[in-house]
């Protein structure tokens with residue numbers, strides 16, 4: 001059987017850890033890369049042309065662009081399974097037969113259940129986030145857009161701790177085009193000790209990023225300040241900086257806790273911290289980090305989101 005996985009990011013890594021061992025994957029497909037991933041070759045999309053494809057699993061979030069490309073290469077749409085989509089996954093996939101036989105009934109049923117997002121009306125005039133260019137998490141991005149509108153008149157820089165390939169940083173930079181954007185990441189994956197026990201797919205996928213790639217995604221890269229290295233050491237010398245908005249997205253407990261301790265006192269009144277994965281059962285350390293912080297420092301005013309990975313918006317009411 002010829003089974004291909006489009007993408008070499010964390011969704012592909014998770015698939016290999018949980019449902020499809022790398023030995024069963026003929027090759028990964030990626031536009032920007034050659035080499036190998038999880039011991040399997042990485043080929044460019046053009047190399048699929050003329051190949052027999054029994055199942056092509058698309059892990060990339062830009063599913064509209066990918067669809068155009070794959071159909072252009074003559075791939076049978078009934079052989080494609082999209083794992084992510086802008087809105088509901090059932091809008092995307094035409095046929096689940098090949099996927100059911102390779103990945104099993106349970107996998108497909110779970111996919112159908114978990115990727116069911118409610119369509120919401122478009123409600124800002126500018127509509128920066130809509131349509132094919134958007135990431136799969138509509139609620140997360142539209143909430144960010146609305147929060148950024150609320151920041152008018154509130155001073156402070158923007159920061160993201162946990163940038164990976166820059167998918168969310170791109171929107172921070174685009175919605176707040178006049179603010180400095182600090183980007184904190186090792187840009188080479190998790191601290192091995194902290195991430196002990198996590199799957200190889202998860203770990204390898206997060207190693208595959210590059211500062212150049214992140215800067216290339218930003219509409220205003222001149223505003224970005226890269227802080228490469230392990231946090232909180234990577235914040236040394238920035239103690240006097242103040243923030244209007246912080247995205248905290250590091251997946252694991254100790255780093256999440258360090259991020260809360262370092263950033264919350266430096267967010268101005270009226271500002272926000274977005275704690276990504278707070279309600280994500282796959283990453284329970286994030287919730288534990290918040291519980292620990294609140295036990296020590298008191299309950300924080302916050303609003304939970306019904307986005308894909310359960311973000312908590314923490315509102316800073318006083319300094």
Ligand SMILES: C[S@@+](CC[C@H](N)C(=O)[O-])C[C@H]1O[C@@H](n2cnc3c(N)ncnc32)[C@H](O)[C@@H]1O
Pocket residue numbers: 161162163164165166167168169184185186187188189190191206229230231232249250251255
């Ligand atoms: C889930 S990814 C971030 C995804 C990104 N925010 C997005 O929405 O596309 C988590 C990132 O956190 C980074 N990270 C985790 N702990 C860190 C730490 N202590 N210092 C620096 N980076 C860390 C990892 O390297 C990884 O790139």
